[in-house]
Amino acid sequence: xxxxxxxxxxxxxxxxxxxxxxxxxxxxxxxxxxxxxxxxxxxxxxxxxxxxxxxxxxxxxxxxxxxxxxxxxxxxxxxxxxxxxxxxxxxxxxxxxxxxxxxxxxxxxxxxxxxxxxxxxxxxxxxxxxxxxxxxxxxxxxxxxxxxxxxxxxxxxxxxxxxxxxxxxxxxxxxxxxxxxxxxxxxxxxxxxxxxxxxxxxxxxxxxxxxxxxxxxxxxxxxxxxxxxxxxxxxxxxxxxxxxxxxxxxxxxxxxxxxxxxxxxxxxxxxxxxxxxxxxxxxxxxxxxxxxxxxxxxxxxxxxxxxxxxxxxxxxxxxxxxxxxxxxxxxxxxxxxxxxxxxxxxxxxxxxxxxxxxxxxxxxxxxxxxxxxxxxxxxxxxxxxxxxxxxxxxxxxxxxxxxxxxxxxxxxxxxxxxxxxxxxxxxxxxxxxxxxxxxxxxxxxxxxxxxxxxxxxxxxxxxxxxxxxxxxxxxx
Amino acid sequence: xxxxxxxxxxxxxxxxxxxxxxxxxxxxxxxxxxxxxxxxxxxxxxxxxxxxxxxxxxxxxxxxxxxxxxxxxxxxxxxxxxxxxxxxxxxxxxxxxxxxxxxxxxxxxxxxxxxxxxxxxxxxxxxxxxxxxxxxxxxxxxxxxxxxxxxxxxxxxxxxxxxxxxxxxxxxxxxxxxxxxxxxxxxxxxxxxxxxxxxxxxxxxxxxxxxxxxxxxxxxxxxxxxxxxxxxxxxxxxxxxxxxxxxxxxxxxxxxxxxxxxxxxxxxxxxxxxxxxxxxxxxxxxxxxxxxxxxxxxxxxxxxxxxxxxxxxxxxxxxxxxxxxxxxxxxxxxxxxxxxxxxxxxxxxxxxxxxxxxxxxxxxxxxxxxxxxxxxxxxxxxxxxxxxxxxxxxxxxxxxxxxxxxxxxxxxxxxxxxxxxxxxxxxxxxxxxxxxxxxxxxxxxxxxxxxxxxxxxxxxxxxxxxxxxxxxxxxxx
Numbered sequence: 001x002x003x004x005x006x007x008x009x010x011x012x013x014x015x016x017x018x019x020x021x022x023x024x025x026x027x028x029x030x031x032x033x034x035x036x037x038x039x040x041x042x043x044x045x046x047x048x049x050x051x052x053x054x055x056x057x058x059x060x061x062x063x064x065x066x067x068x069x070x071x072x073x074x075x076x077x078x079x080x081x082x083x084x085x086x087x088x089x090x091x092x093x094x095x096x097x098x099x100x101x102x103x104x105x106x107x108x109x110x111x112x113x114x115x116x117x118x119x120x121x122x123x124x125x126x127x128x129x130x131x132x133x134x135x136x137x138x139x140x141x142x143x144x145x146x147x148x149x150x151x152x153x154x155x156x157x158x159x160x161x162x163x164x165x166x167x168x169x170x171x172x173x174x175x176x177x178x179x180x181x182x183x184x185x186x187x188x189x190x191x192x193x194x195x196x197x198x199x200x201x202x203x204x205x206x207x208x209x210x211x212x213x214x215x216x217x218x219x220x221x222x223x224x225x226x227x228x229x230x231x232x233x234x235x236x237x238x239x240x241x242x243x244x245x246x247x248x249x250x251x252x253x254x255x256x257x258x259x260x261x262x263x264x265x266x267x268x269x270x271x272x273x274x275x276x277x278x279x280x281x282x283x284x285x286x287x288x289x290x291x292x293x294x295x296x297x298x299x300x301x302x303x304x305x306x307x308x309x310x311x312x313x314x315x316x317x318x319x320x321x322x323x324x325x326x327x328x329x330x331x332x333x334x335x336x337x338x339x340x341x342x343x344x345x346x347x348x349x350x351x352x353x354x355x356x357x358x359x360x361x362x363x364x365x366x367x368x369x370x371x372x373x374x375x376x377x378x379x380x381x382x383x384x385x386x387x388x389x390x391x392x393x394x395x396x397x398x399x400x401x402x403x404x405x406x407x408x409x410x411x412x413x414x415x416x417x418x419x420x421x422x423x424x425x426x427x428x429x430x431x432x433x434x435x436x437x438x439x440x441x442x443x444x445x446x447x448x449x450x451x452x453x454x455x456x457x458x459x460x461x462x463x464x465x466x467x468x469x470x471x472x473x474x475x476x
Numbered sequence: 477x478x479x480x481x482x483x484x485x486x487x488x489x490x491x492x493x494x495x496x497x498x499x500x501x502x503x504x505x506x507x508x509x510x511x512x513x514x515x516x517x518x519x520x521x522x523x524x525x526x527x528x529x530x531x532x533x534x535x536x537x538x539x540x541x542x543x544x545x546x547x548x549x550x551x552x553x554x555x556x557x558x559x560x561x562x563x564x565x566x567x568x569x570x571x572x573x574x575x576x577x578x579x580x581x582x583x584x585x586x587x588x589x590x591x592x593x594x595x596x597x598x599x600x601x602x603x604x605x606x607x608x609x610x611x612x613x614x615x616x617x618x619x620x621x622x623x624x625x626x627x628x629x630x631x632x633x634x635x636x637x638x639x640x641x642x643x644x645x646x647x648x649x650x651x652x653x654x655x656x657x658x659x660x661x662x663x664x665x666x667x668x669x670x671x672x673x674x675x676x677x678x679x680x681x682x683x684x685x686x687x688x689x690x691x692x693x694x695x696x697x698x699x700x701x702x703x704x705x706x707x708x709x710x711x712x713x714x715x716x717x718x719x720x721x722x723x724x725x726x727x728x729x730x731x732x733x734x735x736x737x738x739x740x741x742x743x744x745x746x747x748x749x750x751x752x753x754x755x756x757x758x759x760x761x762x763x764x765x766x767x768x769x770x771x772x773x774x775x776x777x778x779x780x781x782x783x784x785x786x787x788x789x790x791x792x793x794x795x796x797x798x799x800x801x802x803x804x805x806x807x808x809x810x811x812x813x814x815x816x817x818x819x820x821x822x823x824x825x826x827x828x829x830x831x832x833x834x835x836x837x838x839x840x841x842x843x844x845x846x847x848x849x850x851x852x853x854x855x856x857x858x859x860x861x862x863x864x865x866x867x868x869x870x871x872x873x874x875x876x877x878x879x880x881x882x883x884x885x886x887x888x889x890x891x892x893x894x895x896x897x898x899x900x901x902x903x904x905x906x907x908x909x910x911x912x913x914x915x916x917x918x919x920x921x922x923x924x925x926x927x928x929x930x931x932x933x934x935x936x937x938x939x940x941x942x943x944x945x946x947x948x949x950x951x952x953x
Contacts, residue, residue, distance in 0.1 A: 083524075084524075085517075085522075085523060085524045091523065093523070098523065101523070103517075103522065103523070103524075104517065104522070105517045105522070105525075107524055202524075202526060203524065203525070203526050204517075204524040204525070205524050206523040206524050207523070207524060209782075210782035210783055211782035237528065238526060238528060239526050239528070239783075240526070240527070240528045240529065240783060240784050240785060241526075241782075241783060241784075241785060317779060318782060320558075320777075321556055321558050321567070321568055321777070321779070323567075324558060324560065324566065324567020324568060325521050325523075325565060325566045325567045327560060327562075327567060329562050329635075330565075350777065353558070353777035353778075353779050354775055354777060355775045355777070358777075358778075358779070362779055
């Protein structure tokens, strides 16, 4: 069962010649074939290219002893969300508008993955244009939650999260505007890291909310997220919004340094209507961290509900502009191929930017955004990280989004404020509900504090390694 | 006196001559190139591609602002101007809305028949110059080009994206013009400035400068008449404005303006108000036609371009650019001609040199580098104003100056001639050309030059024509 391995385990196996990259890749492809009829985690599977790449990786490993050290993802099969541009491989963002679109270029993230030796297994399903938190709005059919296929995986990176937990791949890449990595990671019970805005290049990622979009890893362990972030992070001359701030040695510095760590908890994030099982699991997890030596500080953050309006206005405004290029002149399919959700967002955003409404909506939202940024800044003067539930609910049943045009914004209420502030955050699983669905907790840090966020997550993960629930596996 | 005073403003788009496009690395040299060969994911607006601003283009835009006496705000940003057109691959144009790179500048016109003359602080000026206020100078990207043709009998529209993303600077004036001639003079000055800054070829035929005047008429019978010698405040502007698009020559701007003045006068005379609209200029008839009325006006839904962080300039940076601009503006003909005349050049030679950036640069370089001796400088000026000189890139001026100086020296090089030998040759020439000698003696002045030429031809080395002439004249006395 090579496909169950983590990046770290797979690297060790390749190093010791226990198996080849072709065998590892084949194991993932076999698993995809076995399970994807039920899960629908992939839009496109690139079997031929993947095997070819794996062969190349194997010969590189055979020829040079140093190859694995030089390339941290050499021979590792990875799934990539379908909104990352892949040269020569169809990229649809799960919208039929792009059904025939084969990009002539690689997104910077894809380029970096390839340079690090990764094998790209295929393109994962998502909410069309990343508009949603369910993967139910994909024009290629909903992805199902591997823990219970009657439930949703969350989204928009639902395909990537489902693929990781179902062991269809060793790790996956997702993208988050507000919640699209962390929320599906929470609903699927995997690790999902949303880096600081500007930490990872957006070049080649089909744009959703341009001032918010952040690509990041979805993995089986915190350490794997650190390994991938190390590959992806850094200033990109193709993306003017990437930061020149130095990249840490995320995996090398991954110590479980919980002692004397000051963790902020805000009651505002245990909102009214939160699932009691989620609340209990997260509060228990915080107690465990306290036992490991952390200091818990109660802080008062703005009620996250204010972030919903700010996020909705900014994101929809940017969406309306970003989708204008799909005007029917190029890409084959015209505007009639847009789904309901995209049309709603285009109309909402167009209205919000209209003359006479700009000040009332976009401008006001930008001002409140600054207030939220300041609110977090002040909080981080007192605490190192902030911990909160990732999603107020467990994975909801298939069909939950029907007729709910604000489904995503409400499902993601707890990740919207830090996303608006551009902060890094990670979802880690902390347990299961009685109904056998995963529960996730998010750790939020100040801008560019990915190292700290990863350390706390790693500390929790290693400190609770022997808990019974960690032995559970989804039965697909 | 006419019943109406024209109120005219002008928008000019200047295409910069940077090597690469505004937001990608593609070559911006699109003119006459095979369609869609200068493109990449960015200027094609492919999904996920992002713009990265061209630093040089921004610098040049600021320099244009400085040369036009603008304030350069220390905070600036790009915005998205959203509209649909097939030649606009992203569905929006990256432009600048409320924070342009330059604001509040001016150009002074030398000659003006109209009355308004204002200074920057809006006080009347004690001068005959008329000041045209510049509202803003901003940076944006050009669009692709639509080509409509018939293929296999069917009408098709094709898109060439080679021009997509080429840097454009838009310069917008206040409605300070009253005459087509003023607009023309302004345009000539503007063209000269961008050429002397070396940031645009400003070649009208290649579409490097595109002109959009807006014209309306103010009645002289109302209290809006400008008798105070102050600029017209916005509340006194006419209630309508007609914009004319698609003009690519200074002459056509004049024709469009005069046509509009006539058309609008007729409408106003009937007691009606011309409609607010955008009109197109028709070259064949020198007239304008309705393109778009106010009701169809677009709402561009401007908002800050999230893909490009805003700019915060340091004072040092702007000061540095300003010094550079000041140096280049010294070369402008109106500044250069008096300077050259004071050095001893004739007015004609001074104008020829000053009006050509290449000649001007060569003359300046010859002086500073000493490629010709100071006492020959005036002669060198005459020389370069008479020889053919191909416009040359600034970085090649030194070499050009050196070459021209060498050619000049060769052309003026004379050797001292042995008097005996000269006399011998002169005697022989007089003997051999009795008819020319006869003609001269009869009063045909030209004949002497023929004889000078005959003498000089018998020397292999270059000798002084003046000296030959003097000796000849002495002999023939």
